[in-house]
Amino acid sequence: ALDVSLSKGHRRCVIQAWLRVQAFSGLTFCTHVIPFLKATSHASRGFMAGARVGAVRAACFLLLLATAEGFKANEFKKCADASFCSRNRGRAGDVYSIKPGSAVLSGATLAATVVNEEAEPAVELTLTLSLYDGFLRLQVDEAQPVGRYMVADVLAEGFLGMQGAQSVRMEEGKDGLTVSAGGVRVVLKYWPMQVDVFRGDTHAISFNSRQMFAFEHARQKQEGDPAGWWEEKFRSHSDSKPNGPEAIAMDLSFPGFNHVYGIPERATSLSLQQTAGSEPYRLYNLDVFEYLHESPFGLYGSIPMMLAHKAGLTVGAFWLNSAEMFVDVRKSGGATETQWIVESGVLDLFLFLGPSPSAVVKQYASVTGTTAMPQLFALGYHQCRWNYNDEADVAAVDAGFDSHVMPYDVLWLDIEHTVGKRYM
Known part of the structure; x- marks a missing residue:
């Protein structure tokens, strides 16, 4: 169950992430099950066996459409x-x-x-x-x-x-x-x-x-x-x-x-x-x-x-x-x-x-040059979210770790804390 304290936008984000995981799991399922069903249907040569393969293929096709829909190609430049x-x-x-x-x-x-x-x-x-x-x-x-x-x-x-x-x-x-x-x-x-x-x-x-x-x-x-x-x-x-x-x-x-x-x-x-x-x-x-x-x-x-x-x-x-x-x-x-x-x-x-x-x-x-080795602090726990907007957010998260007696090494900020997403 979703935490009721999450905002509507955050709940939507969690649901979308969960659906992506399920879609990935479904695609893995398709790649393993279809060959098995084809083999068993070939052995049985029954109408129902062939129907099972067709039904799974149709379901997997719909799953592929749902997964591909998430990528918004029109938002990214092409050569033209x-x-x-x-x-x-x-x-x-x-x-x-x-x-x-x-x-x-x-x-x-x-x-x-x-x-x-x-x-x-x-x-x-x-x-x-x-x-x-x-x-x-x-x-x-x-x-x-x-x-x-x-x-x-x-x-x-x-x-x-x-x-x-x-x-x-x-x-x-x-x-x-x-x-x-x-x-x-x-x-x-x-x-x-x-x-x-x-x-x-x-x-x-x-x-x-x-x-x-x-x-x-x-x-x-x-x-x-x-x-x-x-x-x-x-x-x-x-x-x-x-x-x-x-x-x-x-x-x-x-x-x-x-x-x-x-x-x-x-x-x-x-x-x-x-x-x-x-x-x-x-x-x-x-x-x-x-x-x-x-x-x-x-x-x-x-x-x-x-x-x-x-x-x-x-x-x-x-x-x-x-x-x-x-x-x-x-x-x-x-x-x-x-x-x-x-x-x-x-x-x-x-x-x-x-x-x-x-x-x-x-x-x-x-x-x-070669890849730099990580500094010691990089081996600890890092807390990172997209949606920390200001110092009050950061202070609240830091206090939350203290109240739950959870140590951490780094608290990262993403683009939302900047003015107009300008970084320099």
């Missing part, structure tokens, strides 16, 4: 609702090229000029390639920096002081150049721009092999600019863009790999499914209480890190960018091809070359 995604998804970008003769190697870092000749006037970008022990970093930004947002505070202190690879060599030819160190070789094609990464003799990763790279550069606002460049709306929310369109799109291909993993968090299979004909995977921090199984929608946190694995080799790709992002996955000709589209920022891409899963994780951790 975000102009930066809709104008770049599946589209080959302008033709970008690496300017011959512009490459300069300094230690373990190569810098070169990238040109978008289709823009009017032509736009120049700066490409920087840095080699480390077992991985590399590829960065692209505007040649004349305009203050695009760059994520910096998540990089590990150890990485910032890390030495680059030793004995880096550069060989320049008519159609491109090659940079190599140890067992890593990077081939840069001039026109159109393409970067191919090899681990030993194995072609591991290709950047821009499908010519989907696009870098929306700084510009002045003009009459007749396309909708969504400077402002757009979703439901009741307005999103102003004082710097105009700043999206970046790229394609990464993993030749010889049939499976890719990562870009969490979402409720889908470990091996990421193809997204053709559906929504791309969305990376945007959300608190989704109700969600669909096998859905590209994000759940809570988001990490733009992807791993590709096959026998003998595991590689990874991490885009250091905190803006909203969409990722498409498709399988083609024994390879996995992906397209990544981000709303703003710069291209800051780490490619980890393993060769084992543990080596990729170690390389990733050398860049971002």
Whole structure:
């Protein structure tokens, strides 16, 4: 029985939670009972046995409808609702090229000029390639920096002081150049721009092999600019863009790999499914209480890190960018091809070359740091509710613990205590 002291809203919340638990239990029941009933009905071959299976199937179908109804898909952005995604998804970008003769190697870092000749006037970008022990970093930004947002505070202190690879060599030819160190070789094609990464003799990763790279550069606002460049709306929310369109799109291909993993968090299979004909995977921090199984929608946190694995080799790709992002996955000709589209920022891409899963994780951790161990107080009892509104609420809860002689370590506050849900 529900505590009569609960408010009407709280009772409704408890009832909904109880129904969700029952729905989950029912789904578990369906997955176990239907195969059993099918087996017994096949053995008995009776009309009533078949009717039992049909009745259970119908009940389970209604249960699935009730569970799916809880997820309000229209409240969350899809690619078509975000102009930066809709104008770049599946589209080959302008033709970008690496300017011959512009490459300069300094230690373990190569810098070169990238040109978008289709823009009017032509736009120049700066490409920087840095080699480390077992991985590399590829960065692209505007040649004349305009203050695009760059994520910096998540990089590990150890990485910032890390030495680059030793004995880096550069060989320049008519159609491109090659940079190599140890067992890593990077081939840069001039026109159109393409970067191919090899681990030993194995072609591991290709950047821009499908010519989907696009870098929306700084510009002045003009009459007749396309909708969504400077402002757009979703439901009741307005999103102003004082710097105009700043999206970046790229394609990464993993030749010889049939499976890719990562870009969490979402409720889908470990091996990421193809997204053709559906929504791309969305990376945007959300608190989704109700969600669909096998859905590209994000759940809570988001990490733009992807791993590709096959026998003998595991590689990874991490885009250091905190803006909203969409990722498409498709399988083609024994390879996995992906397209990544981000709303703003710069291209800051780490490619980890393993060769084992543990080596990729170690390389990733050398860049971002390892998971922090919890502090001692975190092991105690934590009291957390959404609905603590003010100091009086907190004082009452604290007094309640005292009156019931219940020790606790932490009392958490959620969004309701803020003014207009503003946190900073």
